[in-house]
Amino acid sequence: MTLPAIDWAQPWLAPYRADGEAAAQAVARNDGCVAAGLQDIGSTSAPDFVRQYELPTGQAFEAHIFRTRTVPTRDNLHDFFNGLVWLAFPRTKRRLNELQAGEIARDGVGATRGALRDALTLFDENGALLDAPPALWRALVARDWHTLFVSGRGLWSEARLVLFGHALLEKLVTPRKPITAHVLLPADGGNGPAALDDVSVAGMLDAQRLGRKPFVPLPVLGVPGWCAGNEAAQFYDDPKVFRPLAGRGIPGA
Structure with missing residues (x-):
């Protein structure tokens, strides 16, 4: 092979x-x-x-x-x-594995994983970590793509995004605009700096909180510098990729 x-x-x-x-x-x-x-x-x-x-x-x-x-x-x-x-990220992966194994020992392996195992698998396969100014976090949570990527574009120089999910990394070997990560929302909602080292990330993996799936979607090729095409503001005028929150119009429209 x-x-x-x-x-x-x-x-x-x-x-x-x-x-x-x-x-x-x-x-x-x-x-x-x-x-x-x-x-x-x-x-x-x-x-x-x-x-x-x-x-x-x-x-x-x-x-x-x-x-x-x-x-x-x-x-x-x-x-x-x-x-x-x-x-x-050996500590983080061990923490995910510890939580998975604990759920399997308690409930066995059935047709469905349950809320916690679903969340653990989602993060393991497709998760991402973000350290960014609060204004970017607010725009991301609100799916306000215009603020996140156009009017607030300069703030990305203060941000760092790390892709954690191995399936996500695999998909990006052939980059496509719709590829979307599930970013782990910090407990403080992104109102302070986030340490993205292995020890800190492992410490963020609280079972009770993870069961509520504290993730926000992020189309990764929208990140400034990650795709030449996104230098044009029109790149983000694609509601099939940059989707608004349910019940809202297209942010920035």
Whole structure:
């Protein structure tokens, strides 16, 4: 298996670039084995990456990780990015896994996950973290896209967005305008600075709060500097992507 080409110069890959380039080279050296490539550059803070066949038939993936401290890994881009997030945010990923495993131990694996496991999966697959001035947070929560990206555009120089979800990173290997992240809303509603380091993010993952799905959608290619096309204000005049809140007109119209 050969990994698809990844443009590591893309701004959303900056937090993962060093490990990602090294891991991609290691995968190639290991005849396309993603687990072996990730293991080659792993650290003591990350779990071991093992081949997918080490996950026993019928065993829940998250329960297995929690029990063995190993991550079964397939030879595909999805699991490659999952490994990179484990390397960058090991405490946060362990906290997500701990909460998932606790829910599985209590309720088993059924046809539906339940509110907490749904939220954990959503963040794990498609989540993002934002540190931004309060004015940008208010505009984002209100889906006021004109303020967020046009009239307030200059404030993005004071902001930092980190994509956490590995499925989100996988989708952006082929960037498309509709790709949308679920940004974790801080407990203070974005009224203060947010630390985006691994320890701080792990500490934000409160089970009771997560069960209420404290996320706001953000079309990531709207972020200034993340897409050449968004330099024109008309880029945001697309209600299929930049959707208003239900019951409101298009913000800024």
